[in-house]
Amino acid sequence: MDFINPHQALVVLxxxxxxxxxxxxxxxxKGIVVIWNEPAEKLYQLPRQEIIGKYLGEFFPNAIDLKVLESKKPVTNxxxxxxxxxxxxxxxAPILIGDKCIGVVSTDKDISEIRRVSLELEKATEKLNLLKGQIERLTGSSWGGIIGKSKLIQDTIExxxxxxxxxxxILITGESGTGKEVFARAIHAHSGLQGSFVPVNCSAIPKELFESEFFGYEPGAFTGAHRRGKKGLFELAHEGTLFLDEIADLPMFMQSKLLRALEEKKIKKVGGEKPINVNVRIVSxxxxxxxxxxxxxxxxxxxFYRLNVIHLKLPPLRDRPEDIISLLKFFLQQACxxxxxxxxxxxxxxxxxxxxYNWPGNIRELKNVVENMVxxxxxxxxxxxxxxxxxxxAVPENIAPRKGGLEETVKHYxxxxxxxALQKAAGNITQAARSLEIPRSTLYYKIEQHGIDVNNLT
Known part of the structure; x- marks a missing residue:
């Protein structure tokens, strides 16, 4: 646009x-405001005639712009x-001519709508968890609403x-969809703790917000900080449980800060000097x-050692196929x-x-499939x-249909x-019971119930 003269260029700018x-x-x-556009007026409710020509620090003492002016280094997000x-x-970002900084330009993006949607999602999640609790009470399901009678899941529950x-x-590990948050909530519900259960997905927090999200911030900690400051996750979970989901995605710089908070049971808010005592139970x-x-x-x-005092490894659904029927019934009723x-x-x-079916997505996949079918x-x-x-x-074609309903199919299966199991153990009851992970007495009962001839297993 070399045809534009300096005056036109200023108009375009x-x-x-x-x-x-x-x-x-x-x-x-010198930190004097020279440009303050209309979106800035609306965002900060500050007319340009009141701020242009004046020192920015008079209005925002902790303004990022002033820190950038001093450091000559850009700051983002x-x-x-x-x-x-x-x-x-x-x-x-600093405006540099050679090594000299002649000013700073800053852009402020309003993410209030994104935040509003995020809060609505949190409220919806809370309502869902309330519904889960109501279903648990109505159905009389097992500890913490965890469904399954297989030895694997019962041992895990114990x-x-x-x-x-x-x-x-407590560190809970397991494939995606195995119910890690369900176990975390059950542990909190039966812990006797008076505080809240505060879940956080470590992979969903922007790197720039980690410290303020975990520890909160003081009033005036940065440009336009809320006048009352903000509580962090540790304070919200005081005397309760802080559930750190996707803990492996926690940035290295936050790992050291988290470790210090756990060891000292104290935190400092962003922009604060006074340590705050926190008593939080960590489940990751x-x-x-x-x-x-x-x-x-x-x-x-x-x-890792601090988080892994007790390790709870959740089995994948394919390792406890006998629980599929119970889960199927539960999700069917819920979806209906x-x-x-x-x-x-x-x-x-x-x-x-x-x-x-092998269920690579585990319980979450089963739930989605049932809802899809309904x-x-x-x-x-x-x-x-x-x-x-x-x-x-994915399932072999040699599965023949059988007459009868759900109960008949379960009995046949x-x-x-x-x-x-008996064939694999060559008729040895003890070995077969061990492979089925049930007591011998139970196996004897089921052999008689199903009319199985141990001497003729062909």
Missing amino acids: KHIIENIQEAICVIDE VYHSPREGTHIIISA IAKRAAESKVA ATNRDLPHLVEEGKFRDDL EENKKQIKNIDSEVVKILTS VLCEGEVITKDNIPVHILE ERQLIIK
């Missing part, structure tokens, strides 16, 4: 500054809240029960191999209530296919036609499992 969505502030080398309900991300009674840190979770990350230097070993459908039965072939079912019985294609393609 002014037009850009006034029509850009972000608030823009420009200060000179710093969070601040100038007033109730307003949330902003600010970036500032460890969780004992751990809940203590106040030590991950689907990654933390010991391997420690070996690679991507996770602090001292923090939520979608106002009346499904009276599930075809026996559907049950056999679902119990033969929504797409046009009648009162879920049939093979309602099963998602990817499951049909249980009988086949027992026969296979």
Whole structure:
């Protein structure tokens, strides 16, 4: 645009500054405000005639712009809240001519709407958790709403029960969808702690916000900080449980700060000097191999040992197929209530296919599949036609349909499992019971119940 003269260039620049969505502030080398656009007026409720020509520090003593002016280094994506309900991300960069800094330009992006949606999601999650609790009471389901009678899951529940009674840190590991947060909530519910259960997904917090999110900030800690400051996650979870999901994604600089807070049981807010006592029970979770990350230097070993006082490893659904039927019934009832459908039965072939599937997405995948089938079912019985294609393609075609409903199919499936275990153990009851992970007395009872001839297992 070399045809534009200097005057036209200034007009174009002014037009850009006034029509850009972000608030823009420009200060000179003395910190005097020279540009304050219309979005800045609206965002900070401060007319330009009141601030232009004056020192920025008179209005914002802790302004990022002034720090950048002094350091000559840019700052990006710093969070601040100038007033109730307003949330902003600010970036500032020095204006350099050679080594001389002649000013600073900053842009402030209003993320209030994003924050509002985030809060609505949090409220929806709380309502969902309340609904889960109501369903648990109505259905009389097991400890903490954890469904399953297999030895694997019952052993895991027993460890969780004992751990809940203590106040030590617990590390929950397991594949995605195995129910790590469900266990964490159950542990808190049975811990006797009077404080709140505060969950946080470590992979979802921007790097710039970690410290203020975990520890909070004092009034005036940064440009436009809320006049009352903000409580961090540690304060919110005081005398309760702080659940650190996806702990493996915690940045290294925050790992050291978290470790210090756990060891000293004290925190300092951003912009604060006074230590605050906090008493928090930490439950963390991950689907990654933390010991391997420690070996690679991507996770602090001292923090790992601090978090891993009790290790709770959740089994994948494929390792406890006998629980699939119970989960299927539960999710079916839940999906019918939520979608106002009346499904009276599930075809026996559907049950056999679902119990033969490997479930790489574990319980979460099973829940989604059941809801999918309920929504797409046009009648009162879920049939093979309602099963998602990817499951049909993954299950061998030699599954023959059987007459009868859900209970009959479950009995047949249980009988086949027992026969296979006895065949593998060459008829040895003790070995078969061990492989099925049930007491010998239970196996004897089921052999008689199903009319199985141990001497003729062909």
